[in-house]
Amino acid sequence: MLSESITTLLSDWPIDVCTALKLLHVNLELHQYICCPTCFMLYGPFPEQSDDYHNVPNVCNHCAMPTSAPCSSQLFHEDCEGEVPVPSRRFWHQPFQSWLAHFLLRPDVVKSLCTSVAPSSEETLFDIWDGYVFQEFKGPDDEPFLTSDPSKPQFRLVFSNILWLCHHRMTGLPLI
Numbered sequence: 001m002l003s004e005s006i007t008t009l010l011s012d013w014p015i016d017v018c019t020a021l022k023l024l025h026v027n028l029e030l031h032q033y034i035c036c037p038t039c040f041m042l043y044g045p046f047p048e049q050s051d052d053y054h055n056v057p058n059v060c061n062h063c064a065m066p067t068s069a070p071c072s073s074q075l076f077h078e079d080c081e082g083e084v085p086v087p088s089r090r091f092w093h094q095p096f097q098s099w100l101a102h103f104l105l106r107p108d109v110v111k112s113l114c115t116s117v118a119p120s121s122e123e124t125l126f127d128i129w130d131g132y133v134f135q136e137f138k139g140p141d142d143e144p145f146l147t148s149d150p151s152k153p154q155f156r157l158v159f160s161n162i163l164w165l166c167h168h169r170m171t172g173l174p175l176i
């Protein structure tokens with residue numbers, strides 16, 4: 001009985017991102033790229049539903065260095081019936097503006113962003129806002145960027161790619 005349920009579940013399980021998003025009723029703006037399976041060079045973008053990959057060579061023409069030979073990996077393989085070339089690897093990208101719009105429309109996100117965050121008064125850090133980097137981060141007017149004026153309601157977004165191992169160097173305080 002259990003194996004039958006698992007078999008049914010797996011037979012309906014989506015095997016690509018577009019099918020998964022469709023099943024979840026998530027309507028995202030996605031761009032597709034052809035990705036070289038060897039050097040990861042991207043060709044495109046193409047519309048999400050496109051299978052017209054004009055101007056994409058059959059083999060990768062990317063040269064790692066100006067004097068090096070082209071990668072020459074196959075970018076396409078034939079479909080099951082051997083008739084239509086299919087990209088060997090695809091890369092899906094959601095444009096930032098599209099992602100931001102979806103993010104802000106999620107329940108409670110704007111409410112959460114409008115909530116001011118007071119840094120901890122203790123020496124131990126409990127939140128990333130307790131670190132001095134964000135508290136002292138200045139905008140183009142040389143004023144604190146993340147400290148808002150209550151008379152001018154607004155929220156400001158900062159995007160970063162933080163390696164948590166750098167936490168101590170950013171804050172100067174021990175990790176909890």
Ligand SMILES: [Zn+2]
Nearest residue numbers: 036039060071
């Ligand atoms: Zn390549």
